[in-house]
Amino acid sequence: MAITETAEPPESATAPLRQRLGGFLRAYREFLSPSDVGLPHTPRRRTKGLRREEVAALSGVSVAWYTWIEQGRVDTSRQVLDSVARALRLDEAAHRHALALAGFAPASEGWDTSYDPxxxxxxxxxxxxxxxxxxxxxxxxxxxxxxxxxxxxxxxxxxxxxxxxxxxxxxxxxxxxxxxxxxxxxxxxxxxxxxxxxxxxxxxxxxxxxxxxxxxxxxxxxxxxxxxxxxxxxxxxxxxxxxxxxxxxxxxxxxxxxxxxxxxxxxxxTRTEPTDQPSPDAPGSGAPRP
CATH class of the missing domain: 3.30.450.180 (Beta-Lactamase)
Structure with a gap:
């Protein structure tokens, strides 16, 4: 099935949101290793994480289009973003977040500090x-x-x-x-x-x-x-x-x-033995994974 790269810009896909989406995807790309996605690891590999062309190939989109997504230069279709999410092994929460940044989820501006009594x-x-x-x-x-x-x-x-x-x-x-x-x-x-x-x-x-x-x-x-x-x-x-x-x-x-x-x-x-376990995605070093 061909993946449609171009898309009508979602209403909330503003330039700042596109920039955040690009940075978000880049962080996940740099965190993955080739072995995580079934690719061979070469000893002279200099790139941190996956290369853009590798993510593009895994997603079924052109290298140029994926590069523009990371650079925050284009709006893209949900189909492309779903495919990129699969390539980057995004979990459900990260996938929802990427969709929201791309304008495919409702988002309001500003915090409301009032609350229901x-x-x-x-x-x-x-x-x-x-x-x-x-x-x-x-x-x-x-x-x-x-x-x-x-x-x-x-x-x-x-x-x-x-x-x-x-x-x-x-x-x-x-x-x-x-x-x-x-x-x-x-x-x-x-x-x-x-x-x-x-x-x-x-x-x-x-x-x-x-x-x-x-x-x-x-x-x-x-x-x-x-x-x-x-x-x-x-x-x-x-x-x-x-x-x-x-x-x-x-x-x-x-x-x-x-x-x-x-x-x-x-x-x-609770009467259970007290413990304080981090979430499955929180590393033991104390710094959250990207």
């Missing part, structure tokens, strides 16, 4: 399960009393610093409360990138990334990484703020209807 009642309905309502940029919008008892109380944090990711990577009290904070932070950042890449004109994500770089410049590989994905539920060991022994909680991120891309982070007490 009924969501506060949802949080308060969990007296034994610490919970946070998080905005699209992971700002802490609301919390329940169980959270303030277990963790450092967000009320004691200046409002402009009430961001879960910023607190996890830059606040000693939060790191003491969650000794295994790194895999959680990695997954939260991947979750955030999944949403933020679809809003290239939004400044909140850029400002947050700048603050993260300022707080932990040695983790710049995290902030520069193009890895995306949904947050993986896990069991974590939390050290209560009152100094009592650590407790095990199941940590889950639930998507909330308002504001768009907001979420509820809920921690359910």
């Amino acid at each position: 009924n969501l506060r009642a949802v949080l308060d309905g969990w007296p034994d399960s610490p919970a946070l309502l998080l905005g699209p940029a992971l700002d802490v919008l609301a919390w329940n009393s169980a959270y303030a008892t277990l963790w450092p109380d967000p009320a004691d944090v200046p409002e402009d610093r009430r961001n879960l990711l910023l607190l996890l990577v830059g606040d000693a009290r939060h790191q003491r409360a969650l000794p295994g904070w790194e895999p959680v932070a990695i997954d939260l950042y991947r979750h955030l990138r999944t949403r933020a890449d679809r809003r290239p004109k939004d400044e909140d994500f850029r400002r947050l990334t700048e603050r993260l770089r300022s707080a932990r410049p040695e983790l710049d590989a995290w902030w520069a990484c193009r890895s995306i994905g949904d947050f993986a539920s896990r069991t974590v060991d939390v050290v209560p703020a009152d100094g009592t022994p650590p407790r095990a909680y199941g940590m889950t991120l639930l998507l909330a209807p308002q504001p768009q891309d907001a979420a509820i982070l809920v921690m359910t007490p």
Whole structure:
């Protein structure tokens, strides 16, 4: 079957989105090795990852067209993008993200920081399960009393610093409360990138990334990484703020209807042995895979 390279530009396939799509695909291309896709590896190979012509051949498109996609110069058909996704071995989340960047999924501009007051009642309905309502940029919008008892109380944090990711990577009290904070932070950042890449004109994500770089410049590989994905539920060991022994909680991120891309982070007490395992895509080195 012939693959149609040209396409009517999707409404949301703006130049900034095309650039992000190109960078996203390039990161995955450079991460793959020839053996990953059944190609022989030559000893004098200089290219990091796959060559563009190899991806083009595997996708069934011309080298020039695939090059233009990576360079953000063209809109392309969904058929081509599906084929490229298969060639690059994109998982479901990465495939959806690539389609969104190409304009084949709805995307709105800007974060809505308001939230449905009924969501506060949802949080308060969990007296034994610490919970946070998080905005699209992971700002802490609301919390329940169980959270303030277990963790450092967000009320004691200046409002402009009430961001879960910023607190996890830059606040000693939060790191003491969650000794295994790194895999959680990695997954939260991947979750955030999944949403933020679809809003290239939004400044909140850029400002947050700048603050993260300022707080932990040695983790710049995290902030520069193009890895995306949904947050993986896990069991974590939390050290209560009152100094009592650590407790095990199941940590889950639930998507909330308002504001768009907001979420509820809920921690359910568990009697299982406490562990803190990273998501399957998070490497042991501490840096997320591209």
